[in-house]
Amino acid sequence: MTALLSLRGVKTNIGRYHILHGVEFDVPEGGLTMLLGRNGAGKTTTLRTIMGLWRAHAGEIRFDGKDITALATPDIARLGIAYVPESMAIFGDLTVQENLILAARSGPFDQKRLDWIFARFEALKRFWTLPAGHLSGGQKQMLAVARAIIEPRRLLLIDEPTKGLAPAIIANMIEAFRELKDGEATLLVVEQNFFFARELGDNVAVMDDGKVAHCGGMAAFAADTALQQHLLGLGMGEHQ
Numbered sequence: 001m002t003a004l005l006s007l008r009g010v011k012t013n014i015g016r017y018h019i020l021h022g023v024e025f026d027v028p029e030g031g032l033t034m035l036l037g038r039n040g041a042g043k044t045t046t047l048r049t050i051m052g053l054w055r056a057h058a059g060e061i062r063f064d065g066k067d068i069t070a071l072a073t074p075d076i077a078r079l080g081i082a083y084v085p086e087s088m089a090i091f092g093d094l095t096v097q098e099n100l101i102l103a104a105r106s107g108p109f110d111q112k113r114l115d116w117i118f119a120r121f122e123a124l125k126r127f128w129t130l131p132a133g134h135l136s137g138g139q140k141q142m143l144a145v146a147r148a149i150i151e152p153r154r155l156l157l158i159d160e161p162t163k164g165l166a167p168a169i170i171a172n173m174i175e176a177f178r179e180l181k182d183g184e185a186t187l188l189v190v191e192q193n194f195f196f197a198r199e200l201g202d203n204v205a206v207m208d209d210g211k212v213a214h215c216g217g218m219a220a221f222a223a224d225t226a227l228q229q230h231l232l233g234l235g236m237g238e239h240q
């Protein structure tokens with residue numbers, strides 16, 4: 001399978017701290033790659049570096065064969081890459097509707113797509129005209145994901161989408177991500193919820209101390225409790 005995104009020898013410093021020490025992995029086109037690792041391993045920094053929000057000072061990031069390492073964030077977004085940060089990038093003073101209007105950059109909503117989002121994240125329909133700042137944490141998370149998928153994207157970078165979500169909404173998110181990855185998009189998802197990771201991941205890259213320590217298929221990783229113990233501290237079956 002060809003790689004839609006590939007990182008080679010990526011090093012990122014934040015101020016005087018060396019955070020990424022030569023990150024290397026591929027995200028195959030189509031399907032979902034899970035980026036796992038202990039707290040502080042460098043997962044968020046990796047997503048931010050791909051998006052140009054931190055600058056890689058060494059190495060190379062290629063998207064669809066093009067070197068994007070030195071591009072500015074808006075130019076990276078224009079190539080069809082969307083990023084949902086852990087801190088939920090939504091506008092609290094604007095309504096749910098206005099948040100989605102701003103995210104739909106190419107014009108009016110595709111009603112079929114909006115209905116598909118409403119079917120999975122019903123609260124967004126219910127609170128359509130409410131300022132987003134009034135939503136619960138989980139509902140804000142739904143809105144942040146909805147903003148990223150309101151238009152078709154080639155690659156979605158999503159940081160901990162299930163954080164603070166009730167199990168029923170996690171099930172809807174699994175369904176939405178499964179449909180996206182089987183259809184138009186490739187996904188790279190940081191996740192701590194191992195049930196979600198195992199359910200959805202086709203591939204996995206596991207970070208440890210600013211590097212990728214393991215990458216491969218999710219099925220093999222999910223079956224290897226010794227490797228999980230070594231890289232994550234706990235087996236995936238122990239986290240539910």
Ligand SMILES: Nc1ncnc2c1ncn2[C@@H]1O[C@H](COP(=O)(O)OP(=O)(O)OP(=O)(O)O)[C@@H](O)[C@H]1O
Binds near residue numbers: 017038
């Ligand atoms: N703005 C910053 N200034 C200094 N150090 C930072 C900054 N942001 C992150 N770091 C450090 O970089 C390292 C990697 O952080 P990062 O957020 O990428 O890890 P993570 O794997 O996403 O962790 P978590 O699972 O806890 O979110 C950590 O040691 C963190 O303290």
